[in-house]
Amino acid sequence: xxxxxxxxxxxxxxxxxxxxxxxxxxxxxxxxxxxxxxxxxxxxxxxxxxxxxxxxxxxxxxxxxxxxxxxxxxxxxxxxxxxxxxxxxxxxxxxxxxxxxxxxxxxxxxxxxxxxxxxxxxxxxxxxxxxxxxxxxxxxx
Amino acid sequence: xxxxxxxxxxxxxxxxxxxxxxxxxxxxxxxxxxxxxxxxxxxxxxxxxxxxxxxxxxxxxxxxxxxxxxxxxxxxxxxxxxxxxxxxxxxxxxxxxxxxxxxxxxxxxxxxxxxxxxxxxxxxxxxxxxxxxxxxxxxxx
DNA sequence: GTTGACTCGGTACCGAGGTACAGGGTGTAT
DNA sequence: ATACACCCTGTACCTCGGTACCGAGTCAAC
Numbered sequence: 084x085x086x087x088x089x090x091x092x093x094x095x096x097x098x099x100x101x102x103x104x105x106x107x108x109x110x111x112x113x114x115x116x117x118x119x120x121x122x123x124x125x126x127x128x129x130x131x132x133x134x135x136x137x138x139x140x141x142x143x144x145x146x147x148x149x150x151x152x153x154x155x156x157x158x159x160x161x162x163x164x165x166x167x168x169x170x171x172x173x174x175x176x177x178x179x180x181x182x183x184x185x186x187x188x189x190x191x192x193x194x195x196x197x198x199x200x201x202x203x204x205x206x207x208x209x210x211x212x213x214x215x216x217x218x219x220x221x222x223x224x
Numbered sequence: 225x226x227x228x229x230x231x232x233x234x235x236x237x238x239x240x241x242x243x244x245x246x247x248x249x250x251x252x253x254x255x256x257x258x259x260x261x262x263x264x265x266x267x268x269x270x271x272x273x274x275x276x277x278x279x280x281x282x283x284x285x286x287x288x289x290x291x292x293x294x295x296x297x298x299x300x301x302x303x304x305x306x307x308x309x310x311x312x313x314x315x316x317x318x319x320x321x322x323x324x325x326x327x328x329x330x331x332x333x334x335x336x337x338x339x340x341x342x343x344x345x346x347x348x349x350x351x352x353x354x355x356x357x358x359x360x361x362x363x364x365x
Numbered sequence: 366g367t368t369g370a371c372t373c374g375g376t377a378c379c380g381a382g383g384t385a386c387a388g389g390g391t392g393t394a395t
Numbered sequence: 396a397t398a399c400a401c402c403c404t405g406t407a408c409c410t411c412g413g414t415a416c417c418g419a420g421t422c423a424a425c
Contacts, residue, residue: 087371097372098414106412117421119372132351139332139351140325143412153348160345164336167347171329178322181315184281188312191280195305204301206308207294210273210280228401238402239384247382258391260402284382 084122093130100130108133108147140170225263234271241271249274249288281315 090097103109109129112120129150136146148166152159194205231238244250250270253261270291277287289307293300335346 085372096414099412101374102413117372118374119421128352131354135351135354137412138325139329140322149348149351152345153352160336163345163347164333167329167333167336171326171333174322174326174329178319178326181281181319181322184279185312185315185319188280188308188315192305192308192312195301195308204293204304206304207290210276210290211269211294213272213276226402237384240382242404243383258402259404260391278382 084124084126086120086122089122089126089130092127093134095130095134103130103133103143106143106147108143108150140174141166145170225265225267227261227263230263230267230271233268234275236271236275244271244274244284247284247288249284249291281311286311 084092086097086100089095090100093100100109104111109126112122112126115121132150132153133143133146136149137143141149145166149163152163152166191206191209194209198205225233227238227241230236231241234241241250245252250267253263253267256262273291273294274284274287277290278284282290286307290304293304293307332347332350335350339346
């Protein structure tokens with residue numbers, strides 16, 4: 084298989100495959116007399132492995148680790164599990180951050196909607212002053 | 225105030241302030257005889273506004289919009305609210321994606337823990353085959 | 366034997382949000 | 396008058412995950 088075939092099969096573009104090769108995610112394939120890359124059957128599945136791991140949130144360097152772990156034997160399972168658990172924790176953290184943002188934004192939008200009479204837009208005001216508006220009316224008791 | 229004073233007051237570094245100026249987030253301040261930037265009192269608050277908006281998830285170009293809206297009058301409130309609501313929706317979407325990743329990862333880690341006897345690490349296997357392991361035992365009924 | 370699709374390596378670029386450095390000028394305290 | 400901290404512009408660099416372009420070589424079909 085040539086690079087274009089692998090790319091088509093894996094749903095990637097050619098540059099990306101070469102990039103992965105440079106990054107060490109894809110082994111350098113054999114070369115034909117012309118210098119064209121000549122991939123075996125395992126190339127496309129390997130690329131799909133990479134895509135799936137990306138979908139789970141792994142970075143390319145983490146994926147490089149996963150690929151190494153895959154090729155070592157079962158002794159690597161705790162390591163793999165640790166990698167996944169760490170990633171999970173990072174995702175949780177990110178979710179927490181985003182949730183905090185969401186809450187703050189929701190409060191602002193809410194305050195803006197309910198106080199059509201206020202002289203200043205509560206959203207802008209909050210950004211100016213650095214505090215979130217209190218949901219109900221009395222903010223200075 | 226000179227740039228270093230503003231930077232200190234806002235907790236930013238000098239390069240960043242100059243970068244914001246280039247990006248149009250900070251107006252070009254007056255210059256003293258020496259060519260030094262000479263900031264007014266509003267500079268540091270403006271920088272803090274930017275930081276707060278960033279904390280809420282706004283990008284620098286969205287913040288540029290917010291700053292414009294701030295300076296226009298109250299007619300801009302619906303626009304501001306729309307901006308915030310859009311951002312909120314984007315955050316929600318991001319949270320959904322991350323949650324999906326989290327669920328998938330949790331399943332993998334769980335499967336890996338409960339099947340210490342399986343020949344292959346279920347995490348690696350899932351990445352190889354492109355499916356999430358079923359939580360309980362029977363996956364092929 | 367020529368056209369057209371493919372491939373090669375190398376390099377540059379994208380966007381986002383900065384950071385760093387070089388080579389100069391300035392402000393001020395002592 | 397001389398340190399020393401500060402400022403100036405301009406440019407290059409960083410991470411991340413690619414994408415784009417270049418000029419040149421190659422392969423396959425007709």
